Amino acid sequence: MEKIKMVEFLGEMVPAELCTIDREGGADDFDGCGCCFNDPTGAEGGCENCVVNRLFREYARLTGQAPPAEKKEGSDGQEPEVENFIVNYSDGTQRIIDKGFFCEIKEEENGESVLSFIMANCAGRDLETIILGCVQLGVKLGMI
Numbered sequence: 001m002e003k004i005k006m007v008e009f010l011g012e013m014v015p016a017e018l019c020t021i022d023r024e025g026g027a028d029d030f031d032g033c034g035c036c037f038n039d040p041t042g043a044e045g046g047c048e049n050c051v052v053n054r055l056f057r058e059y060a061r062l063t064g065q066a067p068p069a070e071k072k073e074g075s076d077g078q079e080p081e082v083e084n085f086i087v088n089y090s091d092g093t094q095r096i097i098d099k100g101f102f103c104e105i106k107e108e109e110n111g112e113s114v115l116s117f118i119m120a121n122c123a124g125r126d127l128e129t130i131i132l133g134c135v136q137l138g139v140k141l142g143m144i
Contacts, residue, residue, distance in 0.1 A: 006065040013060030062088065082120040101130055 005016040009027035019027040060066035085097040097120070104116040122130065138144040 006060045006063070013057065013066050062086070082118055084120050085118075099126070 006013045007016045007019060007021075007025075007027045008014075009019060014027065016027070020029045022028040057066065083098075085100065085102055087095045087097060089095070099121040101117055101119040101122060104118065106114045106116070108114060119126075135144065
């Protein structure tokens with residue numbers, strides 16, 4: 001799947017081909033759906049829930065073109081539950097994984113790796129299955 005080039009306009013990621021581009025390569029104006037981002041403060045309702053706006057934000061997030069999101073918290077101060085994972089394949093297909101875990105690896109400047117484990121619909125014996133599966137993988141790879 002060919003990626004659509006996204007650019008920032010008023011703090012939002014939008015398709016570059018729907019913008020007029022200034023001489024520095026940034027978005028000068030965004031045409032969008034005709035009303036997107038006309039009210040960036042949201043004082044007049046704006047376009048926050050416009051389907052076009054939501055699709056643009058999701059596309060930018062899925063293609064890695066969105067700035068890092070702040071950690072989300074629910075009304076009770078806890079991070080919201082992960083519903084599923086979407087895997088994007090190089091041939092443009094996708095797969096939704098409803099139950100499992102994801103390990104994100106971030107390389108620090110000092111050479112250390114920081115792991116973040118994100119789980120979707122896992123509890124109780126699922127955690128035991130994950131740990132035993134990782135140990136078994138380590139054995140098969142000759143690491144243990």
